[in-house]
Amino acid sequence: MKVLIAVDDRAIASRIADFVTRHNWTPASDFKVLTVVEPLLVGSYMSVFPAPMLSELRQDMLSKGKELVRYVALALRDSFNSTRIEEEVLEGNPKESIVRCARDWGADVIVVGSHGRHGLERLMLGSVSMAVASTAPCSVIVVRPDFLKHAEDECAHEQVSQVKELVP
Amino acid sequence: MKIIIAIDDSPFSERLLETVVRRHWAPDTQFKLLNVVEPFCVDEDEEREYNTIFNEVFVRRKEHAATMCAEARKRLETHIEQCHVHYDIRQGDPKQQIIQAAIDWDADRILIGAHGREICPHNLLGSVSRSVASHAPCTVEIVRPKVTRREEKVASSLCRQV
Numbered sequence: 151m152k153v154l155i156a157v158d159d160r161a162i163a164s165r166i167a168d169f170v171t172r173h174n175w176t177p178a179s180d181f182k183v184l185t186v187v188e189p190l191l192v193g194s195y196m197s198v199f200p201a202p203m204l205s206e207l208r209q210d211m212l213s214k215g216k217e218l219v220r221y222v223a224l225a226l227r228d229s230f231n232s233t234r235i236e237e238e239v240l241e242g243n244p245k246e247s248i249v250r251c252a253r254d255w256g257a258d259v260i261v262v263g264s265h266g267r268h269g270l271e272r273l274m275l276g277s278v279s280m281a282v283a284s285t286a287p288c289s290v291i292v293v294r295p296d297f298l299k300h301a302e303d304e305c306a307h308e309q310v311s312q313v314k315e316l317v318p
Numbered sequence: 319m320k321i322i323i324a325i326d327d328s329p330f331s332e333r334l335l336e337t338v339v340r341r342h343w344a345p346d347t348q349f350k351l352l353n354v355v356e357p358f359c360v361d362e363d364e365e366r367e368y369n370t371i372f373n374e375v376f377v378r379r380k381e382h383a384a385t386m387c388a389e390a391r392k393r394l395e396t397h398i399e400q401c402h403v404h405y406d407i408r409q410g411d412p413k414q415q416i417i418q419a420a421i422d423w424d425a426d427r428i429l430i431g432a433h434g435r436e437i438c439p440h441n442l443l444g445s446v447s448r449s450v451a452s453h454a455p456c457t458v459e460i461v462r463p464k465v466t467r468r469e470e471k472v473a474s475s476l477c478r479q480v
Contacts, residue, residue: 174344258464264458280448283447287464288465289337290460291460292458292459294455294457
């Protein structure tokens with residue numbers, strides 16, 4: 151069985167690693183830990199930044215991605231004692247890159263986190279997870295972190311009280 | 319580990335069960351086969367002839383759901399060692415009922431079929447699966463058989479013809 155694990159955030163990555171290590175996989179499964187670094191979309195402001203600065207920023211993001219992937223892979227190696235754990239950092243659109251990687255590698259299952267990183271998506275299913283779940287050529291496991299459940303309740307409560315303040 | 323398997327009478331559920339049976343599960347895994355029967359919109363105010371027919375259909379669908387779940391249960395019990403399987407037939411909106419079942423039973427995971435594959439390769443997730451994935455209190459697995467490149471090409475060319 152080939153398992154593709156897509157991670158983007160340290161806190162959620164550790165939860166995903168936890169889920170993967172506790173899951174009963176078929177013996178001799180292959181794992182690939184993937185993170186996708188989005189290119190800088192500064193658009194027309196590109197010329198404002200000096201080129202070396204941009205490339206430095208990109209290198210920085212790539213190395214952060216590598217670190218994250220290594221962190222998850224290490225967690226998996228600790229519990230599986232397996233060498234069949236690949237690490238990969240891709241550049242591009244996360245939604246497309248994850249699905250393409252799954253297709254090229256022939257993954258049987260993709261593991262993604264449930265939560266988005268921006269705005270309201272923090273409370274709901276992230277757009278990347280949703281797109282991957284819709285377009286993947288294989289099964290998708292959407293991991294919901296336990297700690298977020300609590301945070302979610304708190305957040306929802308807070309928002310309700312804010313709305314109540316606004317409505318006389 | 320408590321796992322909900324949401325099934326209906328579509329071929330996708332058949333594939334879902336096939337995948338579940340082929341997987342490795344920890345001993346003493348608890349499975350709940352969940353089927354939600356949607357009620358018809360029955361006019362409750364008036365005594366109409368079709369109301370009784372609708373009710374009759376609804377009752378039969380529930381009976382059908384029970385036999386389907388019983389079969390699925392037998393299948394899981396024969397193929398997976400040391401597992402506990404029971405089934406639950408609910409009525410109402412499938413999206414809400416699946417999530418409610420997960421909350422009530424404190425499930426660890428929901429397994430659900432992806433739906434939609436045969437229609438168009440760009441809409442590979444049914445509305446129920448999508449809604450469950452968004453709002454479930456636990457991890458959700460959208461189960462889909464692996465697609466080969468060739469199948470995908472055929473599907474996309476079919477879609478273009480449509």
